[in-house]
Amino acid sequence: MALLAQACLVYLPLLQYGQAWVSRPGFLAGSVLLVLNASAAVPLFVLVVASMGWIQGQLSGSGADIAYTTVSTVITGLVVFGLSRLTKLVNELHAARNELAQLAVAKERLRFARDLHDLLGMSLSAITLKSELTSRLIADHPTKASEELAAILTVSRRALADVRSVASGYHRLSLNEECDSAESVLRTADVEVVLRREYDEMPAKVSTLLATVLREGVTNVLRHSKAERCDIVIAQESHSVRIEMVNDGAAREPGGDPYGTGGSGLRNLSERLAAACGELATEQLDDDRFRLVATIPLLESAPRDGDDLFTASRRPWRFGSRRHDSVR
Template sequence: MQNKNRFDRAGDEDGEGARPSPPKRSRDLLAPRVARTILVMALISYSVVILLNILDTPMPTRHTAVAIASLVVVLALQLRHSEPGANRAPLRRRLLTLGVQAALTYLPLLIFRAEWGAMAGFLAGSLLLLLPPRVGWSLYAVVGVSLVVPSLIEHRSVLVTVYLCQSTLLTGLVTYGLSRLSELVGEVHAARGELAHMAVTEERLRFARDLHDLLGFGLSTITLKAELVHRLIPGHPQRAMDEIQDVLRVARDSLADVRRVARGFQDMSLEQEISSARSVLSAADIELDVKVELRPFGARSDAVLAAVLREAMTNLLRHSKAGHCTIDAEHLGETVRLTVANDGVDSGYRDPSPDSGSGLANLGIRVRAIGGRVDAGCVKGTKGTTFRLVAEVPAHSEVVQPPFLGEKLILRPGSASRITASD
């Protein structure tokens, strides 16, 4: 039974168990490893430059040992701060490690003076990595300006002071940028598997939709005509033979439809589906009025409207006791509208079957994919309840020849071999 705007889900849930992930190949992890290696080498290189400056400065051996130990601790902290997801650690832990890094950045300045000032660049980068943007960027600027103090104490020139501040800020930016880049490379690489799974899922849903929409009408037609043949054999054997030929044709078409699924409906046409509808409804003794007034329009829109008409005929045969059906197709500006209506509808009927179908949902997905819309529902009138399916799709630039241009076709029961046209 066709129900107003009752669209079932486009696909059933996957009943399969959890699928094991394929083993990761070493080359699949190359990009994250390269990004991480570049980050670690850059941090080590900055640390080595600071170490060389300290070793070049005359000082007691114990001071040198303290400087090396502090440098190793700061480097370890920075590597931890630059790990992916470090900014999602508990706030207390982040503040603790930042506090230790800040202490090891500023306290050694009392001994090593400006030679230790380059370590502030690591602290600036860690602030950007671990704290919210507004707080992080504010403290980043404070760290850069703080290097003015040791320069003033040592009576350094303005150029040297500017150099220390600028190099600190630059080191912070490089540290932050390489750390974020390494994390993003890892995230993007990890997302490839999810994207591939989503693509496979989408293709499975498309295949299921296409198989449902293509075969539903054909199988319903075969069932209907087989029942008709069964009734005709005793009294009208010749007509039964004709219907058998038609059943064979529909069966061959259904087989071709299975192959057509891979092409995604691209070779379906509204003309073919109207012709099939005439044959099927005639066999079911359902009166059909067809009115098609179309200009040339796009092949993709034509295929989608063909799918809409096929699903409408499937629903008519399965869920109604129709005696009359109308098919109207027309241009409305840059839009093509297809309207299918039939009587014989019980507005209170609900199909209790769990396999009642998802054809209307499939149509909604298919029509919206090309920028159109579809609406379905029951309309009460003086002659009873009518089910109406309306689909509107954009007319694309790719041109096809529309069927029955400018003609109005009237089909009456028992007149399958003779179609009349009128203005």
């Protein structure tokens, strides 16, 4: 209806104004290109242009005037179409930029929450274990309880520093230091540790990601199992590196979710590994054993999303008291 009304406004005044109105049908030609799909717009556009050539021939009969009117109608129609289309594209671009900005904010919030979980999981577990131990020691062993309180303060300050490091920037983790810390923590918790290091130098991002997997795996052993033995293998192959952790005492949790695999920790690891073209697999084995396997390619390529792999402090995590099996 709008095009029909515009056509009437374009053609009917030609009966009154004649030559003075011949430039107006170019706007109708542009509107046709904008409103209709290509299969209908192109024939109607050609029809409008041809009609103006015929009308100009009726008005003056000059070949030059016919050519001028025809060309000017084509140019006016294309200009109207181009400028209108450009305006629409600019509006779409602004809307896309706003959406990208919102997605960037949401992604940063997700990254911050993920890094806080991965970085502070061990520290918070240590604080919980030490606090419970202190509450049991304070009556009969006040000196030992004071030592544990001092250790809790140290861990708390370290956790605060780690939170600041998450907000301030990205840092790398040392795989060798994390291996040493894992052995120290597990042995302190009365867990027998067998850790095999079968790797050489590797890209920093891969080393950081392996350290992250190791840290989360040890945290899960302490929080979700009553482990007495934990076997850890970090093996480097020609094009990839693999870390495998197997521990006992990992009974299936109520509700059928083995070892808490539905939690955010392993899900975060899976997302990190996927960003580096790696894979994460977990399996509940016989005799209440649990296995975690992560494989990462050794290619010197950046993650697909362009993100760094981990926001963390350079210091490895440590704590010094025994683990309590009642804390899960």
